[in-house]
Amino acid sequence: MRAKTAPLLSPLLFLLLMVAVACQAMTGADCQAATTRRSGPAGTPVTIRHLAAPDRSPPARLVPANLQPALPDRLHGLIRRVALPLGDKRLALTFDLCERTVHVTGYDAALVQALRQGNARATFFAGGKWMRSHPEATMSLMADPRFELANHTWSHANLAVMQGQQRVDQVLWTSAQAELLREELTARRARDGRTPLGPQPMTLLRLPYGRGGAEAVDAVNALGLAVIQWDVVGEGGSGSVAARAKAIAQAVRPGSIVLLHANQVPKDTAALVRALLPLLRQRGYATATVGELLQAGAPETVDDGYFSVPGDNRVYDELFEDQGTGARVNNRAGAKTGGRAAERP
Numbered sequence: 001m002r003a004k005t006a007p008l009l010s011p012l013l014f015l016l017l018m019v020a021v022a023c024q025a026m027t028g029a030d031c032q033a034a035t036t037r038r039s040g041p042a043g044t045p046v047t048i049r050h051l052a053a054p055d056r057s058p059p060a061r062l063v064p065a066n067l068q069p070a071l072p073d074r075l076h077g078l079i080r081r082v083a084l085p086l087g088d089k090r091l092a093l094t095f096d097l098c099e100r101t102v103h104v105t106g107y108d109a110a111l112v113q114a115l116r117q118g119n120a121r122a123t124f125f126a127g128g129k130w131m132r133s134h135p136e137a138t139m140s141l142m143a144d145p146r147f148e149l150a151n152h153t154w155s156h157a158n159l160a161v162m163q164g165q166q167r168v169d170q171v172l173w174t175s176a177q178a179e180l181l182r183e184e185l186t187a188r189r190a191r192d193g194r195t196p197l198g199p200q201p202m203t204l205l206r207l208p209y210g211r212g213g214a215e216a217v218d219a220v221n222a223l224g225l226a227v228i229q230w231d232v233v234g235e236g237g238s239g240s241v242a243a244r245a246k247a248i249a250q251a252v253r254p255g256s257i258v259l260l261h262a263n264q265v266p267k268d269t270a271a272l273v274r275a276l277l278p279l280l281r282q283r284g285y286a287t288a289t290v291g292e293l294l295q296a297g298a299p300e301t302v303d304d305g306y307f308s309v310p311g312d313n314r315v316y317d318e319l320f321e322d323q324g325t326g327a328r329v330n331n332r333a334g335a336k337t338g339g340r341a342a343e344r345p
């Protein structure tokens with residue numbers, strides 16, 4: 001597992017670092033321009049908008065009305081992949097939708113279009129605040145039977161450092177926000193005379209930054225959600241889209257969970273997915289949601305989350321303010337003196 005994913009890791013971290021370093025040296029406006037990119041053939045810009053002040057406001061509903069049933073024992077722990085019965089060659093493409101308190105991060109419509117055109121199933125791990133910022137995109141994902149919507153905490157909290165009620169809120173606020181939008185979608189469908197959607201509580205969560213040990217995982221499991229990581233890092237890397245798609249296709253195996261993003265992490269994910277889907281088909285793979293993999297096989301767990309090698313994500317514990325959800329620590333005036341100045345507009 002390590003050997004299969006390690007080659008893709010370093011370029012990913014390098015890419016993230018370069019964006020962060022570039023933004024650090026610029027004004028907010030320049031940074032916004034620097035992190036704006038084209039999402040693909042549709043030409044929809046994906047813009048990371050930096051807020052003048054962090055948005056810490058809670059959702060309109062704090063606790064989901066439909067509370068989670070208890071999580072079955074077999075789904076406890078930090079799930080990295082799923083062991084499937086022999087001959088079942090499905091895997092899960094997963095896309096995170098991340099948004100810290102200081103951002104509004106956008107939506108890669110061309111990527112979703114690529115998945116739909118390729119008739120691919122996928123799981124989206126969406127931040128609760130992201131769903132509130134992008135209600136139409138969220139409802140579009142919810143309404144598509146190919147897609148599964150899952151929890152990525154409210155504002156991209158680092159659950160390895162966040163504790164207590166704050167941590168519980170990060171999970172439940174997100175599930176409640178999803179519930180509100182599902183109710184809105186159901187109401188719209190009823191107005192249009194279409195079949196209403198029943199409640200569908202969120203059952204899966206991905207830890208932001210992959211950070212969280214046994215204690216954090218237990219806390220999430222106690223709220224009724226399974227914790228899902230990945231065994232293949234699908235984004236980052238250098239070289240052509242074709243070369244990177246081939247690297248992913250070579251790294252996966254049946255039951256793999258592939259990490260990708262549907263907004264913030266550059267770049268050209270839509271083109272990457274367009275190149276990847278036929279390669280997977282050629283190798284006999286079919287796509288499934290994470291929930292479908294879990295129904296079919298046995299989860300494989302690890303003790304702590306990581307990208308490719310245990311411990312490779314601990315750097316994130318110190319990188320962002322407010323327990324992972326705020327500005328980058330050195331991306332503001334006063335950082336070196338420990339000041340709490342607001343991020344530059």
Ligand SMILES: [Zn+2]
Binds near residue numbers: 096097098156208
């Ligand atoms: Zn994320």
